[in-house]
Amino acid sequence: MSAVPGLQKDCEALLGAFQEADTVRFERFAELWRERRFHTVFHGRMRALERNKITKKTLELAQQYFLPPYAFQIRVGALYLLYGLYNTQLCQPKIKLNYRTKKRIEENECKEEFKDPSNRVSSLITNDALEELMNIHEHYQKMKCAISADKSQPDKALSLIKDEFVVSLKDIALEHQEWQQKRLKLLLKAKEADEMPDSMEEGTSLNSEGSERADALARIKRKSYSAVVEASRSRRHRQVMLESSESGSDYGKSPRQSEMRAGKETVTHCVGMPVITEEDSSDTEVVPNPHHYPQTLALNPVNFIPILKGQILAISTQATVQNPDCFTPYFSPKFLLFTYKNSVPNLPAFTPNCSPESSLIGHKLRSL
Amino acid sequence: MAAEAAEYEAGEPHTRVFRVGALGSGWRQCLQPRDLSLAEEEEEEEAAEAVAEELGCTVETAAELRALCSADALGSADQERDPEAIPEDSGLETLRFRKKALQRREERIVVDRACRQETLTYEMESHAVGKRPDDAADLVEEGELLLTLNIFYPVIFQKHKEHKPYQTVLVLGSQKLTELRDSVSCVSDLQIGGEFSSEPDRAPEHISKDLYKSAFFYFEGIFYNDSRYPECRDLSRTIIEWSESRDRGYGNLQSVKMEDYTFSDLSLRIGFPYLFCHQGDCEHIVIVTDIRLIHHEDCLDRNLYPLLTKKHWLCTRKCFVCKMYTARWVTNKDSLAPEDPCFFCDVCFRMLHYDAEGNKLGDFLAYPYVDPGIFN
Numbered sequence: 231m232s233a234v235p236g237l238q239k240d241c242e243a244l245l246g247a248f249q250e251a252d253t254v255r256f257e258r259f260a261e262l263w264r265e266r267r268f269h270t271v272f273h274g275r276m277r278a279l280e281r282n283k284i285t286k287k288t289l290e291l292a293q294q295y296f297l298p299p300y301a302f303q304i305r306v307g308a309l310y311l312l313y314g315l316y317n318t319q320l321c322q323p324k325i326k327l328n329y330r331t332k333k334r335i336e337e338n339e340c341k342e343e344f345k346d347p348s349n350r351v352s353s354l355i356t357n358d359a360l361e362e363l364m365n366i367h368e369h370y371q372k373m374k375c376a377i378s379a380d381k382s383q384p385d386k387a388l389s390l391i392k393d394e395f396v397v398s399l400k401d402i403a404l405e406h407q408e409w410q411q412k413r414l415k416l417l418l419k420a421k422e423a424d425e426m427p428d429s430m431e432e433g434t435s436l437n438s439e440g441s442e443r444a445d446a447l448a449r450i451k452r453k454s455y456s457a458v459v460e461a462s463r464s465r466r467h468r469q470v471m472l473e474s475s476e477s478g479s480d481y482g483k484s485p486r487q488s489e490m491r492a493g494k495e496t497v498t499h500c501v502g503m504p505v506i507t508e509e510d511s512s513d514t515e516v517v518p519n520p521h522h523y524p525q526t527l528a529l530n531p532v533n534f535i536p537i538l539k540g541q542i543l544a545i546s547t548q549a550t551v552q553n554p555d556c557f558t559p560y561f562s563p564k565f566l567l568f569t570y571k572n573s574v575p576n577l578p579a580f581t582p583n584c585s586p587e588s589s590l591i592g593h594k595l596r597s598l
Numbered sequence: 599m600a601a602e603a604a605e606y607e608a609g610e611p612h613t614r615v616f617r618v619g620a621l622g623s624g625w626r627q628c629l630q631p632r633d634l635s636l637a638e639e640e641e642e643e644e645a646a647e648a649v650a651e652e653l654g655c656t657v658e659t660a661a662e663l664r665a666l667c668s669a670d671a672l673g674s675a676d677q678e679r680d681p682e683a684i685p686e687d688s689g690l691e692t693l694r695f696r697k698k699a700l701q702r703r704e705e706r707i708v709v710d711r712a713c714r715q716e717t718l719t720y721e722m723e724s725h726a727v728g729k730r731p732d733d734a735a736d737l738v739e740e741g742e743l744l745l746t747l748n749i750f751y752p753v754i755f756q757k758h759k760e761h762k763p764y765q766t767v768l769v770l771g772s773q774k775l776t777e778l779r780d781s782v783s784c785v786s787d788l789q790i791g792g793e794f795s796s797e798p799d800r801a802p803e804h805i806s807k808d809l810y811k812s813a814f815f816y817f818e819g820i821f822y823n824d825s826r827y828p829e830c831r832d833l834s835r836t837i838i839e840w841s842e843s844r845d846r847g848y849g850n851l852q853s854v855k856m857e858d859y860t861f862s863d864l865s866l867r868i869g870f871p872y873l874f875c876h877q878g879d880c881e882h883i884v885i886v887t888d889i890r891l892i893h894h895e896d897c898l899d900r901n902l903y904p905l906l907t908k909k910h911w912l913c914t915r916k917c918f919v920c921k922m923y924t925a926r927w928v929t930n931k932d933s934l935a936p937e938d939p940c941f942f943c944d945v946c947f948r949m950l951h952y953d954a955e956g957n958k959l960g961d962f963l964a965y966p967y968v969d970p971g972i973f974n
Contacts, residue, residue, distance in 0.1 A: 234692060235695035235696075235699075236690070236692040236695040236696075237691070237692045240690045240691050256666065257666055260671045260672060263672050264671070264672070266690065267685065267690075270684070270685055270688055270690065270693060271692050271693070272681065273681050273683065273685070273693065274684050274693065274696045275683075275700060277716070277720075278720055278724075279712070279716050279719060279720040282720070282723065313669070314669070314672045317669035318669065323728060326890065326893065328887075328888050
């Protein structure tokens with residue numbers, strides 16, 4: 231189905247304005263809608279069949295913004311947009327919303343700014359990956375012990391892996407995340423202090439999924455609830471008082487939902503660290519990166535990989551002391567996993583001049 | 599329950615497997631009776647009370663909320679303005695493009711009215727909407743599930759490589775699979791087998807539909823075979839034996855009876871292609887595109903379901919001679935015809951190939967022909 235020309239631009243303009251308004255109040259959305267007289271999007275002379283088709287396509291387009299990977303605010307805006315479009319449509323009987331609309335949602339159609347920031351590091355070092363690493367490592371250790379002289383621990387030549395490398399890997403990921411959160415807080419504080427107009431854009435480019443989203447949610451909530459609507463004169467006596475406790479059922483569910491969804495992937499989950507943190511942001515000094523990383527570069531998660539590489543290099547250099555052939559400059563965690571997986575069941579024969587470990591790795595590297 | 603229900607935010611073209619009935623009962627649990635009701639729109643006071651109850655606030659607050667969030671807030675002040683006219687000073691891109699297109703159309707098109715196909719399509723979509731049965735027993739139940747299925751045509755034309763034509767059918771969750779099977783109209787059901795050049799008058803009455811009654815649906819590893827008649831055979835047995843003969847990685851394929859299952863009993867994915875096979879080798883792809891609860895604006899007459907809402911228009915092949923009537927005969931190796939195969943209507947066929955006494959003239963093979971466009 232071809233798109234309705236100009237519709238995407240109009241929707242994105244409206245949702246963009248809603249995002250800038252930095253609220254989730256329907257009233258604000260309704261104001262923006264009325265400004266643009268958005269209900270006229272269905273106007274124009276057309277026969278019944280064409281009207282049906284165009285209405286259907288309009289609703290489908292709006293529905294796309296309601297699904298992930300869009301940010302929470304955009305999704306709320308999309309919900310209001312759907313509500314508005316559904317109720318102002320001219321078709322009789324009304325066109326309903328489909329459970330599934332497009333079969334393929336094109337990647338390049340999504341507007342970058344609306345996307346929820348993703349945390350690639352956390353998605354790389356997930357709980358599952360760590361668990362698997364640990365399991366395989368244990369298995370491997372057992373095999374090494376089995377073929378060693380002393381059954382309780384592997385031979386000196388075989389024991390080259392730091393036993394706690396999984397734990398240290400997890401710690402690194404945790405530290406990085408903590409550092410990112412602190413950095414984000416600093417930025418937000420700076421924004422509130424200086425009222426930087428483009429902080430929203432900057433905010434979306436930082437990478438820290440769960441807690442950033444939660445922080446954003448808490449912020450929006452606070453702002454919405456503190457903005458009390460002043461009732462019209464006739465209803466002044468019914469002026470709503472600002473409540474201290476957050477009882478709004480509209481938003482009450484969402485932090486929990488985002489926590490559940492975020493908790494699935496972040497490493498923090500397994501250590502029991504709370505995803506939603508209400509930390510007292512009193513640190514105004516420059517937050518030092520635990521690994522002395524230059525601040526500007528740290529925004530890009532790809533730069534995190536060198537830290538990881540450093541740790542793994544430490545492991546691999548021990549292996550390669552005996553056999554320099556199999557040294558590789560880059561060792562991703564997934565690759566590590568792969569080599570372990572493939573090497574555990576078939577231990578090749580020993581060669582006198584290099585350790586089984588390095589020959590294993592070398593063997594796998596050469597066969598790839 | 600959570601494992602059974604579908605996810606709403608799947609990234610792939612289709613969802614994961616879930617039980618249709620579970621989805622329905624899940625929704626029914628969450629919704630209030632007034633949401634499921636098939637009556638017309640509700641009263642104002644009742645609505646405010648319902649909102650108050652759900653949010654746990656006072657009725658006054660609920661009324662205020664309703665006023666604030668009402669859809670009226672989104673309409674314009676001048677509701678009476680003609681929706682056909684595009685406002686002059688609109689800032690919307692959509693309207694700018696639409697205005698241009700309309701102007702272009704006015705300049706170019708001499709007569710602007712709906713063609714037959716458009717009328718047919720519109721009629722099909724909307725003819726049953728809002729229909730209520732005379733007999734209350736035929737009324738669709740509240741909370742009934744409505745599934746939308748796309749059944750693709752088996753015809754493989756060159757021009758259908760990109761977009762395969764299909765028909766859209768609405769079925770109720772409580773309907774049996776056999777009801778859908780009976781409602782599918784496929785041209786292969788009407789075929790008459792046999793060569794009849796020597797006795798054109800004796801083309802038999804039996805169409806394939808009566809002779810070969812077997813059929814099956816395939817959903818998620820289970821073959822649902824039609825076994826209502828003694829002539830029905832288990833067409834899926836061959837496939838199951840083939841998959842079990844070696845480790846082909848298909849898992850356990852089962853075979854059950856079609857008439858024992860309703861759509862609510864099925865486990866399936868939305869957007870995933872499944873199969874309907876009849877006449878031994880006539881295969882239709884079936885895709886479920888939508889599942890929702892029945893709404894008071896839908897067709898509420900049970901007897902009209904499965905309801906056909908969309909059909910692909912197939913051009914009928916006309917007789918080669920008169921080019922007026924639909925072809926009823928096709929000939930091969932015909933010395934009297936200019937091309938092979940050649941299509942004729944009944945009258946032209948007899949006039950050309952038989953003399954006044956009914957003797958066969960010339961050399962040819964003749965088969966009765968059923969055009970795919972017969973269902974237009």
